[in-house]
Amino acid sequence: MAKVGYIFKGNNDSFDAEREWMQRYGCVQIVEETVEHETLRPMWKQLMANLQRGDEIVISKFSNAARGLRELAAFIELCRIKIVRVISIHDRVDTRGELFPGTTAADVLWIIGAFPEEIAALRKYSAHVEKLRQNIKAPAMPKVLPKAERDKTIVDMYINGHSFDDIWAASGFSSKSSIWRILNKYGVKLDRGQTSGPRVKQNPKEDGTNEGNS
Numbered sequence: 001m002a003k004v005g006y007i008f009k010g011n012n013d014s015f016d017a018e019r020e021w022m023q024r025y026g027c028v029q030i031v032e033e034t035v036e037h038e039t040l041r042p043m044w045k046q047l048m049a050n051l052q053r054g055d056e057i058v059i060s061k062f063s064n065a066a067r068g069l070r071e072l073a074a075f076i077e078l079c080r081i082k083i084v085r086v087i088s089i090h091d092r093v094d095t096r097g098e099l100f101p102g103t104t105a106a107d108v109l110w111i112i113g114a115f116p117e118e119i120a121a122l123r124k125y126s127a128h129v130e131k132l133r134q135n136i137k138a139p140a141m142p143k144v145l146p147k148a149e150r151d152k153t154i155v156d157m158y159i160n161g162h163s164f165d166d167i168w169a170a171s172g173f174s175s176k177s178s179i180w181r182i183l184n185k186y187g188v189k190l191d192r193g194q195t196s197g198p199r200v201k202q203n204p205k206e207d208g209t210n211e212g213n214s
């Protein structure tokens with residue numbers, strides 16, 4: 001007869017108090033399922049399959065463990081057949097009637113009545129978290145090409161007629177002058193603009209006057 005706890009971490013609560021309660025009660029394992037598995041909940045299903053006759057399962061709340069009234073009914077029926085004791089901390093329910101003797105049938109009816117609303121709130125939160133995780137992503141880092149590959153890309157794009165802006169964007173350079181430097185380095189004939197052939201640095205014009213005979 002083993003005691004096991006289950007917590008679905010589907011909202012922003014820490015569940016520290018529930019975890020501590022389960023530990024004090026003597027749970028040999030506390031299964032914690034995260035919001036990413038809200039739909040399939042593989043750990044919950046595995047726990048249900050592993051329950052044996054006479055075991056005890058401690059949950060934070062019925063709405064935290066089951067995802068709907070049908071699933072809640074199936075859970076209770078399974079525990080009834082296997083004679084598994086169910087303890088719900090916040091609902092103050094103990095199917096053996098020992099831990100929460102003050103809980104009445106009316107209290108249980110209120111729990112069942114509020115169940116759909118609580119489940120809807122949990123699902124809304126889970127969907128919100130999942131949407132944020134899918135839509136808000138860190139910007140992709142620009143791909144840094146090896147130097148030889150970058151130079152080859154620049155030369156090939158120029159020869160194949162790509163626009164200078166496209167070549168600049170693909171190169172990753174911050175200055176367009178670096179593009180000309182690469183093209184000159186590989187002896188590419190520059191056939192765009194007013195001049196052709198490799199671009200070279202121009203020396204300042206020397207202003208000189210021929211000495212004339214006076």
